[in-house]
Amino acid sequence: GTLGxxxxxxxxxxxxxxxxxSDVISGARVAAVVDIDADRVKRVxxxxxxxxxxxxPAAAMADPDVDAxxxxxxxxxxxxxxxxxxxxxxxVLCEKPLTPDPASAxxxxxxxxxxxxxxxxxxxxxxxxxxxxxxxxxLDQGAYGRPLMLHNKHRNAxxxxxxxxxxxxxxxAVHEIDVTxxxxxxxxxxxRVLRPTPLGSAPDGLSDxxxxxxxxxxxxxxxTELFVNCGFGYQVSCxxxxxxxxxxxxxxxxxxxxxxxxxxxxxxPGFVERFEEAYDRQVQRWVNTTRxxxxxGPSCWDGYAAAAVCAAGVRAQATGERxxxxxxxxxxxxx
Ligand code: ISE
Numbered sequence: 605g606t607l608g609x610x611x612x613x614x615x616x617x618x619x620x621x622x623x624x625x626s627d628v629i630s631g632a633r634v635a636a637v638v639d640i641d642a643d644r645v646k647r648v649x650x651x652x653x654x655x656x657x658x659x660x661p662a663a664a665m666a667d668p669d670v671d672a673x674x675x676x677x678x679x680x681x682x683x684x685x686x687x688x689x690x691x692x693x694x695x696v697l698c699e700k701p702l703t704p705d706p707a708s709a710x711x712x713x714x715x716x717x718x719x720x721x722x723x724x725x726x727x728x729x730x731x732x733x734x735x736x737x738x739x740x741x742x743l744d745q746g747a748y749g750r751p752l753m754l755h756n757k758h759r760n761a762x763x764x765x766x767x768x769x770x771x772x773x774x775x776x777a778v779h780e781i782d783v784t785x786x787x788x789x790x791x792x793x794x795x796r797v798l799r800p801t802p803l804g805s806a807p808d809g810l811s812d813x814x815x816x817x818x819x820x821x822x823x824x825x826x827x828t829e830l831f832v833n834c835g836f837g838y839q840v841s842c843x844x845x846x847x848x849x850x851x852x853x854x855x856x857x858x859x860x861x862x863x864x865x866x867x868x869x870x871x872x873p874g875f876v877e878r879f880e881e882a883y884d885r886q887v888q889r890w891v892n893t894t895r896x897x898x899x900x901g902p903s904c905w906d907g908y909a910a911a912a913v914c915a916a917g918v919r920a921q922a923t924g925e926r927x928x929x930x931x932x933x934x935x936x937x938x939x
Contacts (some may be wrong), residue, residue, distance in 0.1 A: 607891055608635030610664040612685050613677030614648045617699055620876060621674055621887065624866055625653055629888040629903045631895055635669040638677075642732050665692050665807055672696070672889075672894050679774070686712050690719055695894045697887065699727040702907025706915050709908035716904050725890050725901040728910075730840075732889065733882035735853035736896040739844060740787055742851050749847030752789055756780045757829040757854075759839040761873065763832050769811055772830050773797075773820040780828045781913045782906060783842065790820040792913045794928045794934070797921040806833055816917065820903040836872030838878050905938035 609632050613621050618639075624632050638658045639645035649657035658664040663689055665673060673689045675682055675698040683703045688863045689696045703709045704725075714810055715724060730736050758776055767775075783888075784792060797814040806812040813831035820826065841854030860869050872878040886901070893900045920927040 607632040607909070609633065609891075610636040610638060610658075610661075610663065610667065610670045610673050612638040612661050612675045613643055613681070613699075614639040614641075614671060615676065615678075616876070618676035619648065619760075620672075620883070621676055622648060622652065624887055625674075625891075628884055629891060631654045631888075632672075632891040635671075636664040636667050638664045639930075662688040662691075662922055665689060665694060666929075670694070675699060682867055683708045683712060684688040686724065689713055690715050690723065693719060695890075695899065697723045697890045697905070698724055700782075701774060701911060701914070702726050702912060703903060704774060706908065706912045706930070709904070709911040713904045713908050713935070720937075722937060724902060724904050724905040724907075725893075725899060726781065726888065726903065728786075728902040729879050729882045729886045730783050730905065731786055731902060732885040736783065736787075736842070736882075737909045738853060739842065739851055739853050743787055743844060743846075748844075748849035748851060749844045751844050752824060753845040754784060754787065754824070754825065754826040755843040755845070756783070757792060757839055757841045757881055758828060758832075759829050759834040759837075760832040760875075761835060761837050763807060763810070763812075765807075767807065767810060767832065769809070769814075769921055770918045772810075772814060772818075772824060772832055773921060774814070774914050775918060776830055777828060778914055779840075780816070780826070780908050781818070781910045782855055782902065784818055784826045784899070784911060785906065786902075787842075787844065788820055788822070788824055790824065791823045791909060792826075792929055793821050794819040794926055795913060795920045797917065797924070797927045799878040799921075801831060810874060814921070816920075818913070838874045839871065840875075840878060884898065903938050905934055908932075921932045 605648045630790040645657040649655045672695040704904045799811045816828045818826040843852035916927040916929045
């Protein structure tokens with residue numbers, strides 16, 4: 605039957621997932637929504653047929669109409685929600701980050717292993733983007749030989765209030781961390797962060813832009829320009845440099861215009877627009893695999909590894925040093 609989903613968190617991503625499950629994808633419905641803000645969660649629930657509002661994740665998970673959980677609350681609230689879902693053995697799609705630090709990610713990893721089977725798909729949605737999927741398949745086929753380097757750009761038009769240097773790693777670079785591990789099928793072993801003289805108009809205390817350099821276990825180098833207040837729009841691109849050629853994705857496409865003595869087009873405003881289809885595909889795939897009792901996609905191991913690289917990245921950022929990533933052994937469940 606139709607999968608009854610509890611959506612936890614009704615902020616930007618949570619509200620967008622409620623809309624997606626209700627209006628875009630098939631096979632699921634929003635049976636419950638959760639937010640600490642009781643008025644807000646009631647408003648969201650009232651707009652969806654047969655949807656009950658809750659202020660506690662565990663209460664929503666006890667609702668007999670709930671078969672699966674989509675966690676879109678702030679990262680610091682994820683561990684409790686994940687453990688509550690494990691207590692009921694419910695399937696989970698958890699927005700990134702899995703949790704904000706390696707110690708809590710490890711606790712989640714261990715709790716899932718105690719269940720004895722995977723329950724969690726982590727919301728690293730770039731793995732569902734059509735362009736990234738094409739690049740991944742070219743690299744997997746060995747079309748241009750062994751990858752030597754990746755050059756990434758990650759630019760946001762601006763940042764929400766309170767955005768910090770550490771968030772440039774935890775919220776933004778975390779996607780390049782996952783993409784690097786996925787595209788190259790290698791762990792990241794060390795991180796360095798370089799910072800040019802910042803943008804004059806950067807919000808207080810933010811060192812923007814930054815250049816991050818990853819080393820992988822296979823000796824590949826991956827650089828990422830992080831520029832989170834570029835002002836002109838959202839741009840994410842990735843170029844793989846291989847032994848026999850290069851392949852690049854993410855350049856803006858769409859309508860190309862000639863007018864008034866100029867040529868050009870427009871730049872995507874933000875990640876919700878740029879990755880809209882990736883989010884749709886991600887959630888649809890999660891619903892499909894969950895309905896047949898399977899679990900696929902980025903795992904708790906990927907969430908833990910990303911947290912370990914983020915922790916090294918934040919230290920590298922603060923010290924200016926090369927910092928090695930501390931990563932445990934990959935458990936059998938995730939091999
Ligand atoms: C945000 O949290 C995201 O997840 C976006 O994908 C990313 O582009 C942005 O930089 C982050 O702040």
